[in-house]
Amino acid sequence: MIALDECLSPHVATAQRNHTRLDWREPYRTLERVRPVSWTCKCLATVYELCEGGGQAFIRKTIQSDGGHQIHESPRWSLNEARAIWADLLSGRAR
Numbered sequence: 001m002i003a004l005d006e007c008l009s010p011h012v013a014t015a016q017r018n019h020t021r022l023d024w025r026e027p028y029r030t031l032e033r034v035r036p037v038s039w040t041c042k043c044l045a046t047v048y049e050l051c052e053g054g055g056q057a058f059i060r061k062t063i064q065s066d067g068g069h070q071i072h073e074s075p076r077w078s079l080n081e082a083r084a085i086w087a088d089l090l091s092g093r094a095r
């Protein structure tokens with residue numbers, strides 16, 4: 001059990017009933033350098049990261065488990081679009 005005051009990163013809100021369903025895909029290799037710029041708290045099994053690279057951005061979803069992490073990625077978006085969707089994800093309007 002992790003104390004709440006150890007949580008420095010945001011937690012995603014419960015998905016709203018009519019939330020946008022993001023198109024999660026198998027990750028694929030990209031040539032450009034990708035770096036996470038925001039991420040959700042790792043105290044929950046599912047961790048989301050907003051990643052930017054090559055003038056585009058996407059969200060990486062990692063389901064942490066003892067048997068190995070399962071990773072999916074969203075489609076690529078423009079930086080502005082990705083930041084808007086990231087805000088929707090955190091607030092439960094997208095998942």
Ligand SMILES: [Zn+2]
Pocket residue numbers: 006007008011041042043044
């Ligand atoms: Zn936490």
